[in-house]
Amino acid sequence: MRCWRVVILALALGFPGGGRAALERVDLLVTGGTVVTMDAERRVIENGAVAIRGSDIVAVGPTEELQRRYRARQRLRADGRLILPGLINAHTHAAMALFRGVADDRTLEEWLRNYIFPLEAKHTTAEFVYWGTKLAALEMIRGGITTFADMYYFEEEVARAASEAGIRVVAGETILDFPAPDFRTPAEALRYTQQFIQRWRGHPLVVPAVAPHSVYTCSAETLREAAALARRTGAPLLIHLAESKLEVEGIRKREGRSSVQYADELGLFEARVLAAHCIWVDAADQERLARRGVGCAHNPTSNMKHASGIAPVVALRAAGVAVGLGTDGVAGSNNDLNLFEEMDLAAKLQKVSTGDPRALPAREALALATIEGARALGREQEIGSLEPGKRADLILLRRDAPHAIPFYDVYSQIVYSLKASDVDASLIHGRVVLREGRVLTVDEGEVKRQAARLVAAVKESLAKKP
């Protein structure tokens, strides 16, 4: 019956060939959802569909139209769910998931000196990073994240774990001027980064990056070499920038300039830069970031929890800076990898800090976690919205929980009401990685067993603390 109806419709509409043979073949048709495209027109399509071939989106439109145009090998019925672009976590240190909540409610100095640095020196091994990233991938996929930007150590393991889990990653080995868990010098880390870029370049899910830690933990020479490597290879550059007042005051004292100006005049911004935090940036810095095409990753939870300050997101965006949204790591800066909470928080933090309840409305908060995050990463041609030609990274959200009822505005519902737990399906690069709330690409039991083993050793270290 249905086939005949399609044929008749096709004939009636004068499609070339007219019959079933005229239907274009696709691999997957996601139908019957409210499609929130996040395209330039911010189209929302009721009873909409997405057609996917291989890793790519072929078409986005009304279900009826796409059913007329495409014959799909497989069908995923959204049943009234929301269909959204996958969320982009623009800044994290995923493997720190194994240190989740290890030392909360402490000063930054106590946290770093007494906990993070000694624990990382002892426990952060290749295997720790591999399983930590798997645990993080599990949580991120469940919560609708389809891409994350990562800076940590043993980044080879991050790339391996993420690609196995089927999640997209922009991964950069942290380069520091003091000894890190894997390398003792910035030269070693830079050499590793160069090889890392060669190994992973062209991978469908992994984008290798260059990741000098910050302008206060890397010398001018290290920063220059990092920028040169990024320029030479075309790899993006990830860095922490203007996160604390202490940093900015220190750089001003030493260099007579702001952190942003210093970074620029060093030549850092010749690379494609994603700068995390950007809290302590004045109007001149904001204008400079925009002019130099630097993307920012805003991390509201981290900034509040460390009492770092409040990033001027509204002003940055007004200046023309692409601002994405990040969770930061979960060992002190945050305790989850949850962009629903970050969207919600970003909107509210801008409202209370600007004194204007209209600041960063829900639609714009969702943009930070999707298309603007993609822009901040320089990957807006590939991800961040549901449009033909982009990768098929999309998520389905249930709308039947009590907290989702009723709904008057789709963006308000997504940003202010829905939770990570409402995500029940996810596709990355055209592959179904989450279905009915279950991650298909990660062995959850095995991750939990390995995590328990590795965490037992961390707890032993903690028990020995004076």
Next chain:
Amino acid sequence: MRCWRVVILALALGFPGGGRAALERVDLLVTGGTVVTMDAERRVIENGAVAIRGSDIVAVGPTEELQRRYRARQRLRADGRLILPGLINAHTHAAMALFRGVADDRTLEEWLRNYIFPLEAKHTTAEFVYWGTKLAALEMIRGGITTFADMYYFEEEVARAASEAGIRVVAGETILDFPAPDFRTPAEALRYTQQFIQRWRGHPLVVPAVAPHSVYTCSAETLREAAALARRTGAPLLIHLAESKLEVEGIRKREGRSSVQYADELGLFEARVLAAHCIWVDAADQERLARRGVGCAHNPTSNMKHASGIAPVVALRAAGVAVGLGTDGVAGSNNDLNLFEEMDLAAKLQKVSTGDPRALPAREALALATIEGARALGREQEIGSLEPGKRADLILLRRDAPHAIPFYDVYSQIVYSLKASDVDASLIHGRVVLREGRVLTVDEGEVKRQAARLVAAVKESLAKKP
């Protein structure tokens, strides 16, 4: 086998009578969980248990000990879950659940004048309040809330819906000097309140209250009469206080005093008062609130979303004020009734606003939502902690989601990592109201059907807006 072991243990420990007959009978034994008591010593009992008889907690202690002492009609195995006192939502307008997200990202004036006031005038009927409260109860019970303080209209329906849902409520009809959806004058609302108090006094779940809206929407006379009624009946008094700069500046201009001083000198604080918000309170106000035993309900989401300001929670607590935690209503002020998000946010908001990452640590944030909320409501003898003699209001939390793994500190885990969706069982007044994530006391399908019907009418009104 087990009986014999109990008998032998009892004999060995010299219990009177020695044998099985010596076991005290209880109705329910919740066993094998990590009990986070929130008692004065903040005891946390690994492999702990709670013994319940009727509506009351009889004992809290190690599972092994309670199994020796009690014979239970029924057993609930916590299987390693957390056992917490039920959460207390110290300020909301529950029935506004049906207006969830109706007019977000707007100025307070536009929100009230163009949306809330006209929509309430048209749609807020007894039946709307009844079903709205049912929907809210569904969400609150699912998310671990066992008590809520409510100010709205048709409060009889709130009491009825809450008591049917088996959730504890402190309910006060909003008294205003301008026409409300149910009463046109404060005199009518006061009369209704008096009858409401008579009808519900002594109910096991419902505590009727007196609820003048605020010092700027009620005349001095209305406020005095409300206070007198509260004093006469012993009912608690709920009010909004020092929420906006506009309010406090207006009162200062008119009365030459702060909102808090004005309220006190009117005699309001002769009653047992729970004041919502308390954002714009200086050191003198804080000291006054403490001295007069006024409790505060802090609503971080609402305060951020309306850009009202940041309540000085750390300072209020240092001054000796009991501060509870509220969601406020979900039509603009918030979009969910979720105390896990409010705890998390309260902690982080104090950190960033005081510049101290140690401010309001996780344990204290949990206290706001439990024992301090009970104190703020003047009900700390009955609820807010797991202690013998208190009502059996408790919740069980799963700890196996990826975002809950690993854990190093129980309070950090609860406040910063766990979600409302991790709550999977709840008892209120000794009755199991939630089990395996399903609310047993509310017909979810029926609530959704009624909500859809009532919301359709609201959407029709909105569609007609110019």
